[in-house]
Amino acid sequence: MSTPLLQIDQVRKQFGGVAALNGVSxxxxxxxVHGLIGPNGAGKTTFFxxxxxxxxxxxxxxxxxxxxxAPTAVHKVAQAGIARTFQNIRLFNSxxxxxxxxxxxxxxxxxGVWAALSRHRRAREEERETEAMARHxxxxVGIGQWADSRADALSYGHQRRLEIARALATEPRLLALDEPAAGMNATEKQQLRGLLEKIRDDGRTVLLIEHDVKLVMGVCDRISVLDYGTLIAEGTxxxxxxxxxxxKAYLGGAAHV
Known part of the structure; x- marks a missing residue:
């Protein structure tokens, strides 16, 4: 078997008297594409x-x-190869x-900053390379025609795609997406599934928090389930x-989706 990309063992996080993560591995x-699901308050975002x-x-x-x-600082995590998005869209709208x-x-x-401010030749070349990669x-992600528009002019679904493109710009080994389908209509969710499959087929690894059971069951290779900070199930x-x-804890009537 190949070496796991990410292995986390017995992680605990306590907030006062509440165990948000209770020895999660x-x-x-x-x-x-690895799904992380569970009811609200299960500890999914705390894990992220x-x-x-x-x-x-x-x-x-x-x-x-x-x-x-050691995930001790956000910028070091990104440099190590883990990029993430958040439940709420966080773009530079202007x-x-x-x-x-x-x-x-x-x-x-x-x-660095001084090379950029002085417009050094290497800095200009790197900026051109960065722009070319960003356009690619x-x-x-399917929104290239809006490259020169303001971010807040995009539709909601396209803003979600923009966040994924920005995360991909860090060249992550692991792309962690926190409820990327939240607020999307059925068509946008289907398009998102296609994008996630393309990202996986191109060799990247995705960790996905998502409440849309149909999307999770359709796109994930493996799923882990949290409930009250405890891992209660894992598998295909x-x-x-x-x-x-x-x-009992989560799927209920959706168990047969």
Whole structure:
């Protein structure tokens, strides 16, 4: 078997008397879409926040591509190869669509502030390369024709795609998406599924938090289920769909989707 891309063992996070994460372990294989589901308050976003350095775990072990990994600062997490989006859209609305993606590239640029301010030749070349990559990513996610529009002029679904393009600009090994289908209509969700499949088929790994059961079951290779900060089930979509604890805690009538 290949080395897991991300392996997290016995992660705990306590807020006062509440155990938001109660010894959660997760193994994500490279080149897969891995779903993380559960009812509201299950600890899914807390897990993302710990994994990406927004929160500090109380305990636990992190391995990225077989090497110890310490998610202690957001920019270091991005440099290590983990990019994420958030439940609520976070774009620079007064900037263009293209500029939003170029911003995401800064963790991979080589020239510093002074080189950029002085318009040094290497800085100009790097800026051209960054712009070309950003335009390519916008085409990749299907919104290239709006590259020069303001970000807040995009439709809601296209803003979600823009966030994914910006995350991809960091060249992540793991793309962590927190409810990317929230607020989308049925057509937009179907298009999102196609994009996620394309990202996976191009060799990237995706960790997906999502409440749309049909989307999760259709696109994920493997699913982990949290409930009250505890991992209650893990397996293929077929395994998870039939798991009694999952049906009781989360799926309910959606268990047969």
């Amino acid at each position: 997760l193994t994500i294989a490279p080149g897969h 926040n710990v994994m990406t350095g927004l929160y500090t775990a109380d305990s636990g072990r992190f391995m990225l591509d077989g090497q110890p990994y 900037m263009t669509v293209l500029e939003n993606v170029m911003v995401g590239r800064h963790v991979r640029t080589r020239n 990513l916008l085409d990749y 979509p077929q395994d998870v769909r039939r798991h009694p604890a999952v049906i």
